Amino acid sequence: MTSDEHLPELRASDADRERVAGILRDALAEGRLAMDEFEERLEEAYRAKTYGQLEPLTRDLPAAGAGLPAVAPRAAAPAARPASGWSGRIGGEATSRTGIAIMSGFQRKGAWTVPRRFTMFSFWGGGELDLREADFEAAEVEIRCISIMGGANVILPPDMALEVRGIGIMGGFDHSQVGVPHTPGTPRVTLTGFAFWGGVGTSRKKTKAARRAEAEAAREERRLAREQRRLAREERRKRLE
Template sequence: MTDDAAPDLRASDADRERVAEILRDALAEGRLDMEEFEERLDATYRARTYGELAPITRDLPAARGVAAPAVSLTKDPAPEGGWADRIVGGDDGGTSTWAVAVMGGFQRKGRWTAPRRFNCFAFWGGGEIDLREANFVDREVVINAVAIMGGVDVIVPPGIEVVVRGIGVMGGFDHREEGEPGDPGAPRVVVTGFAFWGGVGVQRKLPRAEKQRLREERRRQKLERKEARKQLGGASGYHDPLNLHGRSSERYREERGER
């Protein structure tokens, strides 16, 4: 049975999420601008049937130039990427093994491969080491940070164990993210080094894609609540005897003699 053969079949949340994922890919590739993306995403979360979902992605190709079905009637579980896929192993030294910021800054973020040991130095400057979307050469990564009148921020995603062993003199290392156990198979990040009149911070943040997914989920829930209130109002037989919704606030004040 094809999607077109059952346009009135009710769509599931998983079906809507598959369409939303196609839209996110199209936005990243420049096939949709932000306004088109938001319009189609709102339509996706409002859709109740396959017939409503199908037109949303009909003009969007899938990866590698193959036309993507709008939705699938097969309720296969979505593949889940695990930590094992992000630990590449081997003798690879990683995308970058060191960074220096002297009266300036550095960043390591996005899709990069963290080495077994990353050395960085900040003097009158700052650096950011973002591991949320990174791959890892090994199960344990050591970040050796030296901050002299400067700072280094290490950002890790949930599920990673963090150990902080640095020494601070008139400066410090952030230990707040220690003690949280890691997910099975997740890498371990050891933050060490020296801070003098400076600091090394550790933050735990959601990956950007997950934050975007949560924003879209909140938007979907908001639309569903709005639709539910609308249906409840219609079912209750509520009417507006004063036509307050049909008159402007200025007209209403005039009629009350306030102007």
């Protein structure tokens, strides 16, 4: 295997992601992409970590070659992990397997790899797991929460499957996020354990990249609407002349 075949797995920079975002915005303005396609691809672009995840987003657009650094060969791109969906975020070695808070706190957030089984223990303290930007060792993971006179919170992305099996004794597990529609192929997270005079909460939030993509899409939609109004005025003016 040549060294070039590894290039799609090289880490992408913020500048690389912005170049791809620019191509997508141009494609939307030219009518090559529908709004829903633009929003989906833009979100994937800001979440992409490697060249191989960026390349498919512009592969079918005329300016695709400008979206990636010159060292990223398009010929090797088919071997890259899929950029859409969750398949590119499942697999790999776990980076952390436990979190302990004894009269203190802990937090796992950002880019980390969730193991098949993560244990979080809190005693007179609190812990937080943020899964929104995480990778996953397996498609099904268990988070075992033991909370004694303490608390724990698990933050999930909006489209992730969740099951709660924990037991509360003068405490409780939050079931409010169970049954929320999830995207096929997302990891399934199961919360187990027990809470004694404590609680385990769950919430769903969008990533900063997703919120940024939505804001960008809204701005682009407003710009297109202004352009359409301008063209309509021009057309009316021409008819009156």
